[in-house]
Amino acid sequence: MSGTPNVDSVQDEKGVFRLALGAWFGLFAGVIAIVFPVVALFLSAYETGGFFSLGTSFLQTSGALILAGAVLFILSLLFYRRGFAALRRVDGDFTLASFLCILGSVGFLLILVSAAVLTNSSASVVHCINGQPSHALSCLQSGQPLGAYTGLSGFVLAWLGGLGIVYGLWRAGDRFGERPISLGAFIYLLFLFLLFLPLIALTVAVPEVGLFVLVVPILTVAAPLMVLVGTMPEVRARASAG
Secondary structure, rough: OOOOOOHHHHHHHHHHHHHHHHOOOOHHHHHHHHHHHHHHHHHHHHHOOOOOOHHHHHHHHHHHHHHHHHHHHHHHHHHHHHHHHHHHOOHHHHHHHHHHHHHHHHHHHHHHHHHHHHHHHHHHHHHHHHHHHHHHHHHHHHHHHHHHHHHHHHHHHHHHHHHHHHHHHHHHHHHOHHHHHHHHHHHHHHHHHHOOOOHHHOOOOOOOHHHHHHHHHHHHHHHHHHHHHHHHHHHHHHHHHO
């Protein structure tokens, strides 16, 4: 019947709308959990005293921002996963993306636990880091091993969830014929790679690793913005058609 909506069209509409919501939450999460703390961290390098200096208040505030950002990232992953789940009903290639996003949600829950532990033990961590700043991870492991290992496990799972977003958005870009969505997937992939550079730099020489770290906040904003550029025209077109 002509008045009956096509099943593929209905699932596509649900999928693209949820992907747009995922991008919005991802944008807010990136600004709160990554952009603000990184900017504050670099300000602390040029300020010998005050709020932005490395201290208990700084770590407590950073922990609170990470907590808020992790919640937003969980919501972002939730809507991305629901978008991929809707598209999976008409395209089985989205199954893997949906599963990886579930792992990512578990990872961010673990990061929430780790950030809460860090917030409650910031004084001892600051004292340790000030004595040997090159052993920040060791300070976390010795002072709060639960928080350190929980955070590391959460990071790995969240990273896998990021891979799910990359793959799902890449498939969505092909399905809807929107190159900005595919470009957003590529930026997310570059962002995931850069997250490992500080760890790699501990074992091998990585040139200008600090420059790459500066690029991370930019990618955090650019990736969801590109997804929004690609999904919003689809959302408006399908809303007007409906």
